Amino acid sequence: MLIARLFRRGSFMSLLGLHARSAAGWAHMRRELTEELDLIRSSGLWKSERVITTRQEALIGVGDREERVLNFCANNYLGLSSHPDVIQAGKNALDSHGAGLSSVRFICGTQDIHVILEQKISAFHSRDDTIVYASCFDANAGLFEALLGPDDAVISDELNHASIIDGIRLCKAKKYRYQHKDMRDLRDKLQQAKDAPRKMIATDGVFSMDGDVASLREICDLADEYNAIVMVDECHATGFLGKTGRGTEELLDVAGRVDIINSTLGKAMGGAAGGYTTGHKEIVSLLRQRSRPYLFSNSLPPPVVAQASKVYDLLMMSSELPEKVARNTSQFRSRMKAAGFTISGDDHPICPVMLGDAKLATEIANEMLDLGIFVIGFSYPVVPKGKARIRVQLSAVHSLEDVDRCVDAFIEIGKKKGIIP
Incomplete structure (x- = not known):
């Protein structure tokens, strides 16, 4: 009975009218959203999500890569998410x-x-x-x-x-x-x-x-x-x-x-x-x-x-894990500053490598991944315009050798791009 009433001419035409208005409204909004998304991509502010295929550890699997990479952008400060x-x-x-x-x-x-x-x-x-x-x-x-x-x-x-x-x-x-x-x-x-x-x-x-x-x-x-x-x-x-x-x-x-x-x-x-x-x-x-x-x-x-x-x-x-975080933080910050990078912050394991340009931050993050280091570029609106950076995060699960490998990769790419001498 309900279906029959719906398909009476008046009700059916009303439904068609509602659908047409809804479709027209969505078509207009869709065009606007597409333009907005294209602008985000063209300005270098697009945020892609890399898929991790393993536990959250120092070495992680990313996407379909055969080799694991060192993770330096997790909030896993004590390395306990996989303990x-x-x-x-x-x-x-x-x-x-x-x-x-x-x-x-x-x-x-x-x-x-x-x-x-x-x-x-x-x-x-x-x-x-x-x-x-x-x-x-x-x-x-x-x-x-x-x-x-x-x-x-x-x-x-x-x-x-x-x-x-x-x-x-x-x-x-x-x-x-x-x-x-x-x-x-x-x-x-x-x-x-x-x-x-x-x-x-x-x-x-x-x-x-x-x-x-x-x-x-x-x-x-x-x-x-x-x-x-x-x-x-x-x-x-x-x-x-x-x-x-x-x-x-x-x-x-x-x-x-x-x-x-x-x-x-x-x-x-x-x-x-x-x-x-x-x-x-x-x-x-x-x-x-x-x-x-x-x-x-x-x-x-x-x-x-x-x-x-x-x-x-x-x-x-035990306070062993906080002590490891402090040790790794000191190692990273001292070596990066000595190499000529600008590192923001107050001796905290969050170590923002300041780059300024959003596209540059994304490019460097992608090239770091090619060298086996997982880091992410941060840009507007996450941070203010003109203050793009790569936020490196140290963890107790990293060894000093891991930290040095990360710094060495930054130095290699930084020299190639003329960021540091």
């Missing part, structure tokens, strides 16, 4: 706790291993409590709206990660942006926001595109002066920065002065997925009641939870 104990922990949890919970945490998605992981994270950071999310993007997205109201203020570094920016957009607080690492400008913004009942300073601990470290001591001093709290995103610091991998706080000797630490389990801490907020008990408790990404997203799968939990066990037993 046998980490993998086994995930397998064990798959058997004991299943593939997933099919639920959010507060309904029936919290298992004992979730609680144990949160306790380990709290102990690692010396904080009261921790709440685990599906990603740090979710942790940042769910933080500001839950804690800040229309009368409050949030003051953010202009180069903060996109997830912090998006999280701040979601909240109704008054928004201030200070110039990157400019403490005078931060003071000025705090002065403008001095009457807000709640004031939060938000910053990356390490800025991932440049490898530079936040002026955390000065930020904490200003927070004390203006009765503000401090939130730090430690995604590119947790596990490997500082003597024992406790992050920017440890590196800059300001342990305990940061109110909120957001970080990830998807980089150094096993490399799978997950993020978290750790801090004061009252803050974490309120996030469990109000944070939308936590309340409306499935809980982290048991194998991922168990793998991350094993990583914290390994880190709390």
Whole structure:
């Protein structure tokens, strides 16, 4: 009966009319999108995805290449994404706790291993409590709206990660942006926001595109002066920065002065997925009641939870891996600078090789792959126009010989292209 009604002349012609309008609208949009995509390609800004055919290790298989290549562009800072104990922990949890919970945490998605992981994270950071999310993007997205109201203020570094920016957009607080690492400008913004009942300073601990470290001591001093709290995103610091991998706080000797630490389990801490907020008990408790990404997203799968939990066990037993990261970083940066390259950042394993031109960055990355080195060119809109680079990332899984091979390849190509003498 329904089909018969649809095929009556009036209804059928109406459907044809709707389809024609829809097709015309899509045809117009398709032309515009094609032009936009062609412009991206012609300007040298096209981002291709190379397919990895192996585990994430120092040597990886790429596409249909017969020989494996050295990977110098992963966030696998501690080399633990393929550690046998980490993998086994995930397998064990798959058997004991299943593939997933099919639920959010507060309904029936919290298992004992979730609680144990949160306790380990709290102990690692010396904080009261921790709440685990599906990603740090979710942790940042769910933080500001839950804690800040229309009368409050949030003051953010202009180069903060996109997830912090998006999280701040979601909240109704008054928004201030200070110039990157400019403490005078931060003071000025705090002065403008001095009457807000709640004031939060938000910053990356390490800025991932440049490898530079936040002026955390000065930020904490200003927070004390203006009765503000401090939130730090430690995604590119947790596990490997500082003597024992406790992050920017440890590196800059300001342990305990940061109110909120957001970080990830998807980089150094096993490399799978997950993020978290750790801090004061009252803050974490309120996030469990109000944070939308936590309340409306499935809980982290048991194998991922168990793998991350094993990583914290390994880190709390030894500081050997952070020490290896620091050694490899020093080797790469010193040799590259001596060769004449410009390397951005503050002695961090993120080592941006600054090139300026987007096409040049892509060309060099492709030629590096021909020499057995996997790196990627970064260009607009990931970084500002005119500041294209190749972001090299060092890991504890690299040997000094691996690092030297990477530098030698850069020197060979750099000389050929006239970048260095």
